Amino acid sequence: MALTVPPPRSPLVDDERVSRGDRARRWYEHELGWATEGTAPVRLLTGLRFDVLELPAAAGHAALRRVGCTGPVALAGRTMGLLVAPGSADELPGLLDWLEWGGVALTLTALGTGGRIVAPEPPGWASGLPGAAVWLRPPEMCHEGESRLPALAGLGSRGGDTPDLVRLVDAVATECHRARLMHATTGRPTTGYSADQSPAQPLAFS
Template identity: 45%
Template sequence: MARALPRPRTPLAAVRRWYEEEMGWPTAGTEPAELLVGPRFDVLEMPADAGGAVLRRLPHTGPVALLRAGRDGNCVIDRPKLLMLIAAGGAEELPEILEWLEWGALAPDLGARGAGERMPAPALPTHPYTAGLASSHGFGAREAAGWLRPPRPGRAAENSLPTTGIGAGSGDVGGAPDLVRLVSAAATECHRARLLRARNAQSDRAIGDQPLAFSNASRMSAGTRPRSLTL
């Protein structure tokens, strides 16, 4: 009597297995695969052009993924986005941080995903420990999302994510910046990118012709206010 051979692991199963077993991050039972936001990390979300400027300013941010234009769950996005992993609970702090930095509604493109939400599972990073797995299952540019700064198994990635409070990094000695500093840089670049897009497209001259406006907190951080008023 012939025995049924075990079915080969599907690409979807390989993705879920890597994230769940290697990273310890829970996934959703969906196709394409999605990561559950909240249990191990939250996500700071912004347009890719603004996010690229943030990455140039802050060389150590923790894992960062690029979400390509297209479908994100049940939503359709019209331009690429950057998803920056931050410490769990950070999404709840974002509105208060923006108010404290005096950004208010000036950075509408900056958002966050927290507990109960999801993000697309990026294609497996092309490190030596995943190179064979990724190539054998055809992961690549066609995936909805990919890692720009990938996580590494066994390094407890969520313990080095931007956070607030005691122990938050300054970004000057190889650690991730604290969440307030990251949000300040992200809000500045989101606002700048929004104005530049409007100016280049000439779609809204009232906004496109006005000078770049930044919050007091971002100007103090940049050193453009008198020293007596600098943080």
């Protein structure tokens, strides 16, 4: 059986991707002070300025409807990434136990130190390649976004419109579990993973 050989990439296409990626890299480093890696695609390093919760997009959309105030939110295909305060990935297993989600199988992972995600197009940019990662809730500029990242401080007691990691994790876990039950009942797929296979820390196991 003959194998179909894909046509070679045009050097012009590759050059355009690198040029666009280089401009995106500079934007992230200069405007937000975030560490990056590569240019085609640009990757954002986790565990420094932020950690990331990754979950199926359908469960993420449902959770966002329940939790109004969050940090930045990215979408890459069927995967949603919620930016949270650095160090949160290490704290989340204990938080899930405290919220009585410990031991429940959830399609939820945390990226902390040593992880990386594909960088979404900077806010306001014209759409690039089909299926490229995008910001649903973009980061704030000029290094101010870090103070807005959901964190554990106060264990849900903080007031105002400050993002609350406890409420966010509880909502995310609920929707991941609900999606898993729906999949078990209907057979509909509910999971999706980012194209960039970064080191991920499982938050709960069956």
